[in-house]
Amino acid sequence: MIEIENLTKRFGTNLVLDRLNLKVPTGQTCVIIGRSGCGKSVLLKHIVGLLKPDRGRVLVNGKEVAGLKELELNALRSKISMVFQGGALFDSMNVAENVGFGLFEHTRISQKEILERVEESLSLVDLGGIGNLMPSELSGGMKKRVALARAICIKPEIILYDEPTTGVDPITADSINRLIRSLHDKLKVTSFVVTHDMRSAYHIADQIAMLYKGKIILEGTPEQIQHTQDPVVHQFINGLSKGPITEAIDTFKEA
Amino acid sequence: MLTLFFIDLGRRIITFMYFCGGLANLTAQTVYLTLKPPYKYGHIIEQSNKAGYESFPIVSVVALFIGFIFALQSAYFMQRLGSEMYIASLVALAIVRELGPVITALVVAGRVGASHTAELGSMQVTEQIDALETLAANPVKYLVVPRFVSLSLMLPILTLYADIIGILGGYLICVLKLGITSSMYMHITFTALFYKDLFTGLFKSLIFGMIIALVSCYEGFNVEGGAEGVGKATMRSVVVTFLMIIAADCIFTALFYFIFP
Numbered sequence: 067m068i069e070i071e072n073l074t075k076r077f078g079t080n081l082v083l084d085r086l087n088l089k090v091p092t093g094q095t096c097v098i099i100g101r102s103g104c105g106k107s108v109l110l111k112h113i114v115g116l117l118k119p120d121r122g123r124v125l126v127n128g129k130e131v132a133g134l135k136e137l138e139l140n141a142l143r144s145k146i147s148m149v150f151q152g153g154a155l156f157d158s159m160n161v162a163e164n165v166g167f168g169l170f171e172h173t174r175i176s177q178k179e180i181l182e183r184v185e186e187s188l189s190l191v192d193l194g195g196i197g198n199l200m201p202s203e204l205s206g207g208m209k210k211r212v213a214l215a216r217a218i219c220i221k222p223e224i225i226l227y228d229e230p231t232t233g234v235d236p237i238t239a240d241s242i243n244r245l246i247r248s249l250h251d252k253l254k255v256t257s258f259v260v261t262h263d264m265r266s267a268y269h270i271a272d273q274i275a276m277l278y279k280g281k282i283i284l285e286g287t288p289e290q291i292q293h294t295q296d297p298v299v300h301q302f303i304n305g306l307s308k309g310p311i312t313e314a315i316d317t318f319k320e321a
Numbered sequence: 322m323l324t325l326f327f328i329d330l331g332r333r334i335i336t337f338m339y340f341c342g343g344l345a346n347l348t349a350q351t352v353y354l355t356l357k358p359p360y361k362y363g364h365i366i367e368q369s370n371k372a373g374y375e376s377f378p379i380v381s382v383v384a385l386f387i388g389f390i391f392a393l394q395s396a397y398f399m400q401r402l403g404s405e406m407y408i409a410s411l412v413a414l415a416i417v418r419e420l421g422p423v424i425t426a427l428v429v430a431g432r433v434g435a436s437h438t439a440e441l442g443s444m445q446v447t448e449q450i451d452a453l454e455t456l457a458a459n460p461v462k463y464l465v466v467p468r469f470v471s472l473s474l475m476l477p478i479l480t481l482y483a484d485i486i487g488i489l490g491g492y493l494i495c496v497l498k499l500g501i502t503s504s505m506y507m508h509i510t511f512t513a514l515f516y517k518d519l520f521t522g523l524f525k526s527l528i529f530g531m532i533i534a535l536v537s538c539y540e541g542f543n544v545e546g547g548a549e550g551v552g553k554a555t556m557r558s559v560v561v562t563f564l565m566i567i568a569a570d571c572i573f574t575a576l577f578y579f580i581f582p
């Protein structure tokens with residue numbers, strides 16, 4: 067269960083999140099949509115405690131993330147994985163070491179077993195057998211998928227995906243969506259997915275929430291979102307260049 | 322005009338205080354995590370290899386030339402006094418007490434400190450440091466401690482080596498060019514040097530090693546703004562390390578002068 071209450075964050079004078087409220091029940095997949103730069107990645111970073119809220123709080127399984135001691139925070143982080151927008155693979159290590167990092171660091175599992183689990187995670191993202199390559203030898207989409215493999219390798223209860231399908235071809239995107247779906251169905255993983263891809267949003271979401279001007283302006287099932295009357299959400303999901311979101315820009319241009 | 326000056330001055334002072342606070346904080350964390358198990362021997366050995374072992378060639382060349390130059394420069398004056406023999410003691414004292422530690426530290430700051438800042442800085446801008454944290458690996462433990470330990474160990478070793486090579490440089494000039502006998506040169510060198518000279522030099526180099534590791538990692542962690550930010554941080558890291566090495570050198574030299582007169 068992830069509960070976000072009145073989360074406020076500013077960078078300098080830039081108010082990114084403004085009293086944001088959101089709740090994701092255990093085992094559900096919540097998709098966050100919103101324009102580029104509206105603070106989706108910032109929101110995710112608050113859930114793993116990489117950023118501290120200015121106001122408000124984030125509760126994961128009932129515990130406030132920002133208030134945890136180092137040991138408790140590490141315990142929490144061994145249950146949460148985050149897939150970074152740019153992959154964030156360690157470029158001094160090869161793919162297998164990257165994917166197995168969490169297990170090598172925090173468990174007493176034998177090396178052989180870890181490598182088996184690494185291979186298993188890699189084949190889940192269709193990248194079996196590339197364990198010996200370095201991140202610099204991978205394409206952008208492959209890096210994304212290795213990052214995904216690293217996230218699922220520790221068998222977390224919660225996975226935060228920051229644009230998992232951006233920059234990969236449509237076929238791979240579909241298989242990533244299926245993977246997210248099956249983690250949800252089989253392992254009851256709680257997922258938090260940031261995406262711009264509405265098709266995959268409809269496919270994987272139990273709940274879709276739109277972030278706009280620092281707040282969640284609408285939250286609902288894919289059905290409800292598709293048939294919404296809200297002009298802002300309507301403009302966004304249908305990808306229209308004219309509408310309330312861009313009105314400010316248009317009036318600026320005309321003036 | 323004057324108000325602008327004071328605003329700017331105030332901002333600089335705040336930035337400086339912020340830097341001092343951040344560096345002190347990193348130092349405390351690093352020392353604490355260095356002492357706290359588990360110890361990551363693998364990383365320490367890897368870093369010692371990069372920072373120490375691979376620095377031997379450049380340190381050799383620099384130390385040898387410093388030895389040559391110092392011997393020749395002192396010869397210029399000592400010949401006028403007709404006491405060329407004492408070039409040996411001058412070379413030995415200057416190199417072991419001062420030139421060895423400082424020159425080695427500056428070479429290592431440029432070679433290793435800059436690379437640490439650039440490496441950690443790139444990790445910062447590509448979110449690898451955040452990724453480490455989400456994988457429950459403390460970035461200070463994982464990245465700073467091995468660099469701190471390896472530099473603190475390797476810089477004194479490199480300095481000792483530079484001392485020997487520098488004295489060898491002086492030896493070559495004196496024995497081959499100025500006609501002082503080999504046994505005479507060695508005799509004068511060893512009578513001039515006391516253990517305390519060696520000890521103070523190596524102690525300073527230990528401090529310099531810590532400064533290089535901490536400043537370079539601190540600057541790396543605090544990179545903002547992409548590739549340009551990494552470049553700026555690397556430059557700042559080298560400048561700050563140089564200044565701090567010289568300042569620490571001055572302080573410790575004065576301290577030792579009064580403690581062990």
Ligand SMILES: Nc1ncnc2c1ncn2[C@@H]1O[C@H](COP(=O)(O)OP(=O)(O)OP(=O)(O)O)[C@@H](O)[C@H]1O
Pocket residue numbers: 077080082100101102103104105106107108109151
């Ligand atoms: N560390 C930071 N320091 C200062 N400003 C930041 C920082 N991180 C994010 N921001 C600002 O917060 C805002 C939101 O950034 P964020 O990365 O969350 O956007 P996003 O919604 O993920 O966009 P995208 O879809 O393009 O990834 C941006 O305006 C950005 O400038």
Ligand SMILES: [Mg+2]
Pocket residue numbers: 106107108151228
């Ligand atoms: Mg983002």
